[in-house]
Amino acid sequence: LPHAVCLGESMAVLLPDGPGPLETISTFSASAGGAESNVACALAALGVPSAWISRVGDDGFGRRLVAEVAAHGVDTSAVAVDPRRPTGVYLKEIGGSEHPNDLGAGRSRLHYYRAGSAASALSPELLADPAAARLLTAARMLHLTGITPALSDSCLALVRALLDPGRRRGRLVSFDLNWRPVLWHGRDPRVLLGLLNAADVLLLGADEAEAALGTADPEVLRAMFPSPATVVVKDSGHTVTALGQGGPAVTEPALTVEVVEPTGAGDAFAAGYLAGTARGLDQRRRLRLGHLTAACTLTVHGDQGRIPPDDVVAALLALPAE
Numbered sequence: 001l002p003h004a005v006c007l008g009e010s011m012a013v014l015l016p017d018g019p020g021p022l023e024t025i026s027t028f029s030a031s032a033g034g035a036e037s038n039v040a041c042a043l044a045a046l047g048v049p050s051a052w053i054s055r056v057g058d059d060g061f062g063r064r065l066v067a068e069v070a071a072h073g074v075d076t077s078a079v080a081v082d083p084r085r086p087t088g089v090y091l092k093e094i095g096g097s098e099h100p101n102d103l104g105a106g107r108s109r110l111h112y113y114r115a116g117s118a119a120s121a122l123s124p125e126l127l128a129d130p131a132a133a134r135l136l137t138a139a140r141m142l143h144l145t146g147i148t149p150a151l152s153d154s155c156l157a158l159v160r161a162l163l164d165p166g167r168r169r170g171r172l173v174s175f176d177l178n179w180r181p182v183l184w185h186g187r188d189p190r191v192l193l194g195l196l197n198a199a200d201v202l203l204l205g206a207d208e209a210e211a212a213l214g215t216a217d218p219e220v221l222r223a224m225f226p227s228p229a230t231v232v233v234k235d236s237g238h239t240v241t242a243l244g245q246g247g248p249a250v251t252e253p254a255l256t257v258e259v260v261e262p263t264g265a266g267d268a269f270a271a272g273y274l275a276g277t278a279r280g281l282d283q284r285r286r287l288r289l290g291h292l293t294a295a296c297t298l299t300v301h302g303d304q305g306r307i308p309p310d311d312v313v314a315a316l317l318a319l320p321a322e
C-alpha cells in the first residue's frame with residue numbers, strides 16, 4: 001500500500017521534435033505527464049511507495065498514461081476510466097529557434113486541450129469509491145495542487161473535501177500552488193486562498209506567488225498562510241526557503257545545472273522534499289533532496305529526470321551547509 005497518494009489530472013503529452021513555434025513543427029512524440037503523476041513517479045523513484053488517483057478516457061491516450069505511470073512503479077489501481085469523456089492532452093512548445101515567433105531559448109509553453117476531460121469530472125463521489133478509499137486510508141501523505149480546483153466545480157469540491165480536517169486522519173497534506181492562469185478563465189482563483197491555508201506543507205514558487213498572490217516575500221507569504229506547519233518558497237534565484245511556525249527559516253541554494261527545459265522541475269522538487277519528509281530528514285536535507293530531484297528534471301526535455309544512484313544521493317545530502 002502507498003505511503004503517498006497524489007491526486008489530479010494527467011494528460012497525453014505531445015512533445016515537438018525540436019525547438020520552434022508550433023506553426024513550424026511537423027513531428028511530435030507522444031508521452032504522458034501531469035503535475036501530480038510526475039510527483040508520484042519521482043516519489044517512487046526515490047523509494048517512497050506512491051499511488052496516483054485520477055480519471056482518464058476510454059481511449060489510447062488514457063491507456064498509455066496509466067501504463068506509463070504504472071511503469072514507474074506507481075499504484076494506479078484507483079484511476080477510473082470514463083466511457084464518455086476523453087483523456088486531456090497538452091502540447092509543449094519549446095523555445096530556441098531563429099523563427100520570429102520563437103519563445104526564446106530555455107523557455108517553454110504548455111498548450112492545453114483538456115476542457116471537458118475525464119479528469120475534469122473528478123468529484124467528491126471519489127471518496128465513496130472502494131479503490132480510492134483503500135489508498136487514501138493507507139496513505140500517510142496526500143499531495144494536491146492548485147491545478148485541480150481550476151478544472152471544474154466538482155474538482156474544487158473534491159479538493160475541499162480532501163482538505164476537510166474531519167477526513168484527514170493524520171495524513172500530511174502537501175499543496176503545491178502550481179499557478180496556471182489560463183485554467184482560471186471564467187473561474188474565481190480566490191478560492192485558492194482557503195485551500196492553500198488548509199495544507200500542512202505549502203509549496204510556492206516565488207514567481208507564481210507574485211503573480212497569483214501579489215508577493216514573493218517568504219515572510220509575507222508565511223504571515224498570509226498561518227495554518228500550514230511549513231511554507232516552502234522557491235525563489236527565482238533558485239534558492240529555497242522553508243519557514244516553520246516560528247523558529248528560524250532554513251534557506252538552501254539549488255545545485256548549478258545547465259537547464260535544458262524547466263517543465264516538471266517544480267513537481268520533482270516537491271517529490272524530493274516529500275521523500276525527505278518521509279525519510280525523517282531535517283529541513284535542510286529535505287530542501288536539498290528537493291533541489292537534487294529538480295536538477296535531474298531540469299537537465300532533460302521530458303517531465304521526469306533520472307534520479308542518481310542511492311550512494312550519490314546520500315553523499316550530496318551529507319555535504320555540510322554552505
Ligand code: KDG
Pocket residue numbers: 009010033034035036038090110147180263264265266267303
Ligand atoms: O508541472 C508540470 C505540469 O505543468 C505539466 O506536466 C502539465 O499537469 C500539467 C498542468 O496541468 O500544467
